Amino acid sequence: MRKIFLKGIFGVAAEIIFAGGLILIGFLISLLGGL
Amino acid sequence: MIERHVSRLYPICYFIGIVIFGLGLIQMIPLITSLLYGEWDIVYNFMISGSVALLIGGTAMVALGKYRLARLSWGEGMVVTAGAWFIGMLFCALPYYLSGSYLSYLDSCFDVMSGFTTTGLALIQDMDHLSNGINMWRLLLTFVGGQGMVVLALSFLVKGTNGAYKMYVGEAKDERLMPNAVSTARYIWIISLIYLAVGTIVLWIAGMIAGLSVDRAFLHGLWIFMSAWSTGGFAPMSQSVLYYHSSIYEIVTIIFFLIGSFNFALHYAVLTGRKKELMKNIETISFTVTVTVLTLIATLGLLQLHVYPDAVSMFRKGFYQMISGHTTTGFMTIYAKQFYNEWGDMALFAIIIAMLIGASACSTAGGFKGLRVGIIFNAFKRDVKRMVLPESMVSVQKIHHIKDILLEDNVIRSAFLIVGAYIFTFTLGTLIGMLCGYPFGLSAFESASVTGNVGLSAGLTQASMPVVLKVTYIIMMWLARLEFMSILALGVFIATKVKKRCIKY
Numbered sequence: 157m158r159k160i161f162l163k164g165i166f167g168v169a170a171e172i173i174f175a176g177g178l179i180l181i182g183f184l185i186s187l188l189g190g191l
Numbered sequence: 192m193i194e195r196h197v198s199r200l201y202p203i204c205y206f207i208g209i210v211i212f213g214l215g216l217i218q219m220i221p222l223i224t225s226l227l228y229g230e231w232d233i234v235y236n237f238m239i240s241g242s243v244a245l246l247i248g249g250t251a252m253v254a255l256g257k258y259r260l261a262r263l264s265w266g267e268g269m270v271v272t273a274g275a276w277f278i279g280m281l282f283c284a285l286p287y288y289l290s291g292s293y294l295s296y297l298d299s300c301f302d303v304m305s306g307f308t309t310t311g312l313a314l315i316q317d318m319d320h321l322s323n324g325i326n327m328w329r330l331l332l333t334f335v336g337g338q339g340m341v342v343l344a345l346s347f348l349v350k351g352t353n354g355a356y357k358m359y360v361g362e363a364k365d366e367r368l369m370p371n372a373v374s375t376a377r378y379i380w381i382i383s384l385i386y387l388a389v390g391t392i393v394l395w396i397a398g399m400i401a402g403l404s405v406d407r408a409f410l411h412g413l414w415i416f417m418s419a420w421s422t423g424g425f426a427p428m429s430q431s432v433l434y435y436h437s438s439i440y441e442i443v444t445i446i447f448f449l450i451g452s453f454n455f456a457l458h459y460a461v462l463t464g465r466k467k468e469l470m471k472n473i474e475t476i477s478f479t480v481t482v483t484v485l486t487l488i489a490t491l492g493l494l495q496l497h498v499y500p501d502a503v504s505m506f507r508k509g510f511y512q513m514i515s516g517h518t519t520t521g522f523m524t525i526y527a528k529q530f531y532n533e534w535g536d537m538a539l540f541a542i543i544i545a546m547l548i549g550a551s552a553c554s555t556a557g558g559f560k561g562l563r564v565g566i567i568f569n570a571f572k573r574d575v576k577r578m579v580l581p582e583s584m585v586s587v588q589k590i591h592h593i594k595d596i597l598l599e600d601n602v603i604r605s606a607f608l609i610v611g612a613y614i615f616t617f618t619l620g621t622l623i624g625m626l627c628g629y630p631f632g633l634s635a636f637e638s639a640s641v642t643g644n645v646g647l648s649a650g651l652t653q654a655s656m657p658v659v660l661k662v663t664y665i666i667m668m669w670l671a672r673l674e675f676m677s678i679l680a681l682g683v684f685i686a687t688k689v690k691k692r693c694i695k696y
C-alpha cells in the first residue's frame with residue numbers, strides 16, 4: 157500500500173515537472189520575443 | 192447489417208434513463224451549495240429540474256428494468272452515448288433557463304453542450320453576478336462531461352453492464368486501463384478526484400494571495416480547478432483568469448490544464464511507476480514539438496506588430512492564450528476582442544492550428560489530438576524512407592504509446608479519417624459563420640474553437656448571434672467531442688426507425 161502511494165506521489169511530481177518544462181519552453185520563447 | 196446492430200429501442204432507452212437519473216442526482220450538489228448560501232430561488236429551480244430528471248430517468252429504469260443485462264452491440268452502445276449527451280443537454284438546461292440568466296432555452300442548451308463537451312463558450316447573461324448554485328452547476332457539468340458522464344452513471348449506478356465498454360468508446364475514450372470499462376472509469380474518476388483535492392487547495396491559497404476572501408477563494412479555486420482539469424474553459428467571472436490579475440494563479444492553472452490534457456492511459460502509466468513514459472510517448476513528444484513551433488510562430492507574429500512590449504507580458508498574454516488553446520482549455524488573460532483587433536494574422540493562424548490539433552486522445556481535451564499528428568508524421572516518414580532507401584533497408588515502423596505499436600495501414604487510415612472529419616467540420620463552421628455575415632478571420636477562429644472544443648473566443652459567440660449559428664455550434668461541439676462515430680450511429684438509428692415507420696404506413 158505504501159509502495160503504491162509513493163509511486164502515485166512521485167508520478168504526480170513527474171507530471172508537474174513535465175508541465176513545468178513546457179512552461180519553461182514558453183517562457184524562453186517569450187524571453188526571446190521580449191528581447 | 193447496420194439495421195440489425197442499432198435497432199433495439201428499449202435497451203437504448205433503459206441506459207439513457209440511467210444517465211438522466213444520474214444527472215438528476217448530481218443536481219443535489221448545486222442545490223446544497225445554494226442552500227448553504229441562502230439562494231432560495233435557485234434551490235427551488237434545482238428542486239424542480241432535479242425532480243423532473245429523477246422522475247423520468249427513474250421511470251425508464253423501472254419500466255425497462257428487464258433490459259438491464261441486455262448485451263448491446265457496438266452501434267447500440269454508441270447510440271446510447273450520443274443520445275444520452277443530447278437528451279442530457281435538454282434536462283440539464285432546465286435549471287439554467289429557470290434561473291433567468293438566459294435569453295432563451297436554446298441559449299441554455301448551448302451552454303450545457305459547451306460544458307459537457309468541455310468547450311467553454313458561454314451565452315449566459317451577467318456572468319459576474321451569478322448565484323453560487325448556478326456557477327457550481329456550470330463547472331460541475333464541465334467536470335462531469337470531461338471525465339465521461341455516461342460511463343460515470345453506469346459505473347456507479349449499475350453493476351455488471353455488458354455494453355459499458357462500447358459506451359466508454361462512444362465517449363471517445365478508447366483506451367482500456369483496467370480489465371473492464373467500469374473499473375477503468377472508476378480509475379479515471381479516482382485520478383480526477385485526487386487531483387481535485389490537491390488542485391483546489393493550491394488554487395484556494397493562490398486566490399487568497401490574489402486578494403479574495405477565504406470562502407470566495409475556496410469556491411473560485413474549486414471551480415477553476417474543475418474547469419482547468421477538464422480543459423473546459425468556463426470561469427466564474429466574465430474576464431476568465433484575467434480577473435485575478437495574478438501570475439501565480441496563471442502558472443498554477445497552466446500546470447493543471449496541461450496535466451488535465453494528458454491521456455488517462457499516460458496518467459495510469461506514470462502514477463503506477465512508469466515515469467519515463469512521459470518522455471517517450473508519441474503524444475507528449477508531438478505535443479511538445481507543436482507547442483514549441485506554434486508558440487514561436489505566434490511570438491513572431493506578435494513581435495512584428497509590437498503587441499506586447501516585454502517578455503513577461505509576452506508570456507502572460509501570448510504564451511498563456513497559446514497553451515490554453517493548444518490544450519483546448521479556453522481560459523483567457525486578454526479580452527476576446529483583442530484577438531481579432533490586436534493579434535494579427537500570423538499569431539491568429541498559429542492559435543487556430545493549435546486549437547485544431549488539441550491535446551491527447553483519451554483525455555478531457557478536444558481537437559484531432561497529438562496522437563494522430565504523431566501517427567501521420569511517422570507515416571510520412573515511413574513513406575519517404577520507402578521512396579529513397581532500398582527496400583531491404585526499410586524496417587517496420589513503430590510508434591510508442593504506452594507500448595510499442597506497429598504503424599499499420601489501418602492505424603494510419605483511421606488517423607487520416609478522423610483528422611479529415613475535423614477539418615471538414617471546421618471548414619463547414621467557418622462557411623456558415625461567413626454566410627451569417629461575419630468576416631473570414633473571425634468565423635475561422637470561432638469555428639476552430641468550437642471544433643477543437645476549446646472555448647477561446649474572438650467575440651463572435653454572443654447571445655445576439657443568429658440562431659442558425661447557435662444550432663450549428665451545438666452540433667459541432669457534440670460531433671467533435673464524441674469524435675463523430677457515435678453521432679453517425681445515432682443518425683443511422685433514427686433513419687432506420689423513420690424508414691420502418693414509413694414502410695408500415
